[in-house]
Amino acid sequence: MQTTFTPEQLTDPSTQRANEILRACVHCGFCTATCPTYQVLGDELDSPRGRIYLIKDMLENERVPDEKTVKHIDRCLSCLACMTTCPSGVHYMHLIDHARAYIEENYDRPLSERALRWVLARILPYPTRFRVALLGAKIARPFARFLPDPRLRAMIAMAPKQVPPVSKNDDPQTFAVAEPKMRVALMTGCAQRALNTDINDATIRLLTRHGAEVVIPDGQGCCGALTHHMGKETESHATAAKNIKAWVKQMDAGGLDAIVINTSGCGTTVKDYGHMFRNDPLAADAARVSAIAMDVSEVLMKLDLPKGDAKGTKVAYHAACSLQHGQQIKTYPKDLLKNAGFTVLEPKDSHLCCGSAGTYNLMQPEISGQLKERKVQTLEALTPDIIAAGNIGCMMQIGSATDVPIVHTVELLDWATGGPQPPALTADKNATPAVPMLR
16 A cells, blocks of 8 residues: 655654554455454444555644544444454554554544543453442443443443352462472453452462462552554553563563563453554664463473363364464464363354454444354354353353353363362353352
């Protein structure tokens, strides 16, 4: 693609990067075949190629974003299926992230939208605040139908029936093992700590059982993805910087073989810290962090889990977009489940997004709902006993529309290698899940 940025414009590192990405695009349109929003809406401007044209025009002319451009950029899921499909290597993720930051800085959104984004940015990344909000949503659920804004109704519908008790395993500490094969830091996350404490608990048990010393670093928190994808660079970089400093402290003190992340949306962002901070004083430390950031499935492959007997349990594996497209991890979770003895099934169109996408299901509930319905239909068509996924957002999204129990991949692997049965598989699905203490 030909671009016409001026030499002065290209002195800005973000514009320079956008120029590189735009020039890599050859207009082939392969991306439209795998773009979920294009399949649902059928509008060229709701495809990656269409959005690239809108972004190019906006950035080259340094114009104030108009309502049309913002609408189509906002409709992007950032599922990154287009990056998997693109034969030219267009790094759409960096381009759409820059476009969102540009819009955030230069576009005056309606008051209701600004208020919603402000609330989400100040609640979701903070587990305690999020817990309080979930309890409030639970109380408000009987009155949700009277709310005029579908986004508010979606926020209330998202709240689980039971908010699990706080797990002390998320507190800063070290889970030692007798003969450690590796030393890792576990990123405990933010929203996940409020929505489902079983995932981190299972991860700690699974890693320590197979020889990994697990450190929960003091000072870590939200990865910054939620605000990053809203274009709020200052806020996202501030939270990311805290993580970088917390992890580097552990790297310099006792050494780390990996930073383990069991929420794939967070993993995609942490692995991109090197790019996010490339022009920051933290650039070197950010690059060190990105270099050892790993999805939990990558670490488990290194630990060589024992082979399990066939269990006769059918598991439908949902591939989170941030894992298969963002991190290009496609086979590890399935290989681990098969090795543990589960029968693994893959749904039709497994490359398509479930519609969760961070805060997308809250800000674009109609499109998200259509994608959720399609995804659940393809999963249920397999008649599985269990659905497994590697991202809490996907689990909440899919779990809200099916009676098939959905659990994190690590919960099944923990169970298969000596851990407790995942609470989601118990007969009483309304029971508050028990939180097994590890210390």
